[in-house]
Amino acid sequence: MEKTYSPKSFEDKLYKEWEESGCFKAVRDDSKVPFTVMMPPPNITGQLHMGHAMDETLQDSIVRFKRMQGYCALWLPGTDHASIATEVKIVEQMKSEGLTKEQVGRDGFLKRAWAWKDKYAGRIVEQLKKLGSSCDWSRLTFTMDEKCSKAVREVFVNLYNKKLIYRGSRIINWCPCCKTALSDAEVEYSEENGNFWHINYPVEGENVALEVATTRPETMFGDTAVAVNPEDKRYKHLIGKNVILPVIDKAIPIVGDKHADMEFGTGCVKITPAHDPNDFEVGLRHNLPVVRVMNDDGTMNSLAGRFEGLDRYECRKQLVEQLKTSGALVKIVPHSHNVGHCYRCGATVEPIVSKQWFVKMQKLARPAIDAVTDKKITFVPERFAKTYYNWMENVKDWCISRQLWWGHRIPVWYCKDCGKEICAKVDPHICPVCGSINLSQDEDVLDTWFSSALWPFSTLGFPDDTSDLEYFYPGDVLVTGYDIIFFWVARMIFSGLEHMRKVPFRDVLIHGLVRDEKGRKMSKSLGNGVDPLVVIDKYGADSLRFSLLQGVAPGNDTRYSDAKVEACRNFMNKIWNASRFVIMSAEGHKVKSLEEVKLSHADKWIIARLQSAIRDVTLTLNKFEFGIACQIMYDFMWSDFCDWYIELVKPALKSDDSAKRDGALAVLVYVLDNALKLLHPFIPFITDEIYRNLPGTQGTIMTKEFPRYNSRRAYKKDVVSFGGIMEIIKAVRAAKTELDCPPSRKVSLYIVTENRRQISSNQESILKLAGAKEINFISSAAEAGEKTVTKVLGIGTIFIPMGELVDIEKEKARLEGELERIMDEIRRADGKLNNQGFVAKAPKKLVDDEREKLNKYIEMREKVINQLKNL
RNA sequence: GGGGGCAUAGCUCAGUUGGUUAGAGCGCUUGCUUGACAUGCAAGAGGUCGAUGGUUCGAGUCCAUUUGUUCCCACCA
Numbered sequence: 001m002e003k004t005y006s007p008k009s010f011e012d013k014l015y016k017e018w019e020e021s022g023c024f025k026a027v028r029d030d031s032k033v034p035f036t037v038m039m040p041p042p043n044i045t046g047q048l049h050m051g052h053a054m055d056e057t058l059q060d061s062i063v064r065f066k067r068m069q070g071y072c073a074l075w076l077p078g079t080d081h082a083s084i085a086t087e088v089k090i091v092e093q094m095k096s097e098g099l100t101k102e103q104v105g106r107d108g109f110l111k112r113a114w115a116w117k118d119k120y121a122g123r124i125v126e127q128l129k130k131l132g133s134s135c136d137w138s139r140l141t142f143t144m145d146e147k148c149s150k151a152v153r154e155v156f157v158n159l160y161n162k163k164l165i166y167r168g169s170r171i172i173n174w175c176p177c178c179k180t181a182l183s184d185a186e187v188e189y190s191e192e193n194g195n196f197w198h199i200n201y202p203v204e205g206e207n208v209a210l211e212v213a214t215t216r217p218e219t220m221f222g223d224t225a226v227a228v229n230p231e232d233k234r235y236k237h238l239i240g241k242n243v244i245l246p247v248i249d250k251a252i253p254i255v256g257d258k259h260a261d262m263e264f265g266t267g268c269v270k271i272t273p274a275h276d277p278n279d280f281e282v283g284l285r286h287n288l289p290v291v292r293v294m295n296d297d298g299t300m301n302s303l304a305g306r307f308e309g310l311d312r313y314e315c316r317k318q319l320v321e322q323l324k325t326s327g328a329l330v331k332i333v334p335h336s337h338n339v340g341h342c343y344r345c346g347a348t349v350e351p352i353v354s355k356q357w358f359v360k361m362q363k364l365a366r367p368a369i370d371a372v373t374d375k376k377i378t379f380v381p382e383r384f385a386k387t388y389y390n391w392m393e394n395v396k397d398w399c400i401s402r403q404l405w406w407g408h409r410i411p412v413w414y415c416k417d418c419g420k421e422i423c424a425k426v427d428p429h430i431c432p433v434c435g436s437i438n439l440s441q442d443e444d445v446l447d448t449w450f451s452s453a454l455w456p457f458s459t460l461g462f463p464d465d466t467s468d469l470e471y472f473y474p475g476d477v478l479v480t481g482y483d484i485i486f487f488w489v490a491r492m493i494f495s496g497l498e499h500m501r502k503v504p505f506r507d508v509l510i511h512g513l514v515r516d517e518k519g520r521k522m523s524k525s526l527g528n529g530v531d532p533l534v535v536i537d538k539y540g541a542d543s544l545r546f547s548l549l550q551g552v553a554p555g556n557d558t559r560y561s562d563a564k565v566e567a568c569r570n571f572m573n574k575i576w577n578a579s580r581f582v583i584m585s586a587e588g589h590k591v592k593s594l595e596e597v598k599l600s601h602a603d604k605w606i607i608a609r610l611q612s613a614i615r616d617v618t619l620t621l622n623k624f625e626f627g628i629a630c631q632i633m634y635d636f637m638w639s640d641f642c643d644w645y646i647e648l649v650k651p652a653l654k655s656d657d658s659a660k661r662d663g664a665l666a667v668l669v670y671v672l673d674n675a676l677k678l679l680h681p682f683i684p685f686i687t688d689e690i691y692r693n694l695p696g697t698q699g700t701i702m703t704k705e706f707p708r709y710n711s712r713r714a715y716k717k718d719v720v721s722f723g724g725i726m727e728i729i730k731a732v733r734a735a736k737t738e739l740d741c742p743p744s745r746k747v748s749l750y751i752v753t754e755n756r757r758q759i760s761s762n763q764e765s766i767l768k769l770a771g772a773k774e775i776n777f778i779s780s781a782a783e784a785g786e787k788t789v790t791k792v793l794g795i796g797t798i799f800i801p802m803g804e805l806v807d808i809e810k811e812k813a814r815l816e817g818e819l820e821r822i823m824d825e826i827r828r829a830d831g832k833l834n835n836q837g838f839v840a841k842a843p844k845k846l847v848d849d850e851r852e853k854l855n856k857y858i859e860m861r862e863k864v865i866n867q868l869k870n871l
Numbered sequence: 872g873g874g875g876g877c878a879u880a881g882c883u884c885a886g887u888u889g890g891u892u893a894g895a896g897c898g899c900u901u902g903c904u905u906g907a908c909a910u911g912c913a914a915g916a917g918g919u920c921g922a923u924g925g926u927u928c929g930a931g932u933c934c935a936u937u938u939g940u941u942c943c944c945a946c947c948a
Contacts, residue, residue: 003908213948259947265948271948338945383876384875387875390874391944482943486943551884555876556876556877556884563897564883568896569910577907578908581908584907585907628886647905733913740901824892835928837927839928841929842928849890850891
């Protein structure tokens, strides 16, 4: 093995082997319990970012863990066609060539889109592999694959037949840049500084005017009424009369509607049903005409008179000028308000009335809410269930049609002769009503999330009753960021319930965002994104993975920093070198099993520590507490195994006593073997590379059984008593530092203790790690001689002669400080034990422990006082 | 307007049914060629866990109020 950890030399090689050996493949095996994870398919718009890296690392760790535990683990990978996002990219690409969609036409466009998909989907797959993702590539699915399209078609037709999909003219969010409708979830709001333009609408036949205020004056051409509150004494007498729209001199009625808030503004609201959701509702109540004044591209149409053809903002500018000159403009009041933007291109969204397809949500939402309240689905952390409820309970009908070309085309045809609307699973060629062959398919495609919603079952063969569907559905855990709970998680849940009659997964593991070093969201516009591949190239995939898992609380955002990855890389290097030591020590020796050797005190201690690591890692992983699990392994490997155990066994390894050597070697290999397995889910590459070099192993670690807790090897008493030995070592080291004694100077130890056997059986360890040359057991302090440093410990009192280095006054001060600390402890423990409530109500073990502690400290106090007297 | 999150060491963060003396990484101080590792080793300094009140034998952890910060949802033209 090389001296330093160099991941490049083995990561790609190992991945290739894993893939070729077929151990990622999940094949139905009825002797095993299935464990299914559906990968959230990354968009084919580009490449993976840090958020993906975290998402995939979490999933891979779970899947590897479960696979090692003996489950038939399926992690199904895929990519998403990302209808609007990809279309935006392709339009941009064409623009650079001086082309437009219209010029290349639908077929030409789709050809480009598929080429795009081939390029980027492949790139994403390569990136996933670099990360070490153990997904079943034989099942790689694209959301526009034949099987997904079939599922989409099936679901659409079924919902249509159940009247849960309908077509209607509603106010929708319109992106004038992408020229398509958007769902509510696809609109992002941000606070913007704008104005209220107060405009006078003269009342017909009266010498008064109603002052209305608007943030979008250009929509006034579509005004079909002015509303006042029916209770409003200022205006109620005018209800039924007309006002004259300025500029175009059109008479529109004054209506009484509670939508007009008497307290707000002037109390008069212009009603523009075609361009505002609230106004649309008012329009319905008062039977007002719906007048749309804007084109799809955000320019004004002919109803805007001389402003026709102008962009909405240019129109606004010129219109305001005209209103100003004509005197209709009363005032302009600065006003900041929330403006909706397209989540893909950022353009300001225009609420527009438009004929679109919708999914009726009310009936679908109910069972989806119940599934979570009934605990059929659990959000981890739980608080995200609230976010989910909040959205589901207020969900509006889902606008699913998009005026785009890239996506699943809506399976509805219209008969040009009789107007019949035909929705069918198989493309119709003849009108069932009039027999005409003059049919044309709806031009629109479906919202990307319509197919994503079916992902948990479309990938397994739905609507066919496949064996895979029966075995692997429902999934076990879905891992995703909190930012797509609405887009995706919610829609998968109601879709699974509606079409499969079963929830699509049992647990939803929500993680946070990966932010940059300063805590900002990583984004293209800020240019602060960090490319996982660059990091992997520099530090290795394992280091990146570990850094994304360690120290992260479930659901919390985390910051990426090179420093963190570097610290993880150092950990990898530590593991690497410790392993190198074990392997080198084993060279030329036969490694025996634990059963064949006699275990030393230290051996039992490390084996016991390993057992608690096994128990705790398993426990925490089952609760998806990756941060804690990683920390446990970090501490175990670095502190327990490297800093203590390896140092402890060095003398034994060099000993002439073959029994000692065999014992140490057996334990080293046993512990390392198990630790590697515990670490493998998080850091698959390094653990496998080392495992293959470990004596007595065969093949890859990834198919080996995950360690199981063995209570027979928990050695509870030995763990405690070995703590005493460690205490001695630490005390001697500290004493040396305190007295500026060079660590290399070997000291003599004089110990007053009742645990002579225990100490002498660990003599070699103590001498080695404490840097001592001898241990003398004495019965009183006097025997240790003058000029000593004293350490009062639980296991005994240690005297270290330090000759001229000892300053009696300093030593006194030190012991007095020590005494103070001990007194504090005694006061604390005493206080607790004198508290009737504590003694009566606290668990017995706690009270006993406290009593034991108190006794220990009282004993120590006596010893320190004695020693102070001696000085 | 509604709902969350966060506030713990100089910095970044863990701390999950309330129970030892509150932890880690980085940074800092001191000392080390210690036969795996200087991507290292040893010893340390550094925190009244945002504030107030409460529940409890016991609160960083639970409840209430409050301050600061941040996110999501809804949205009054």
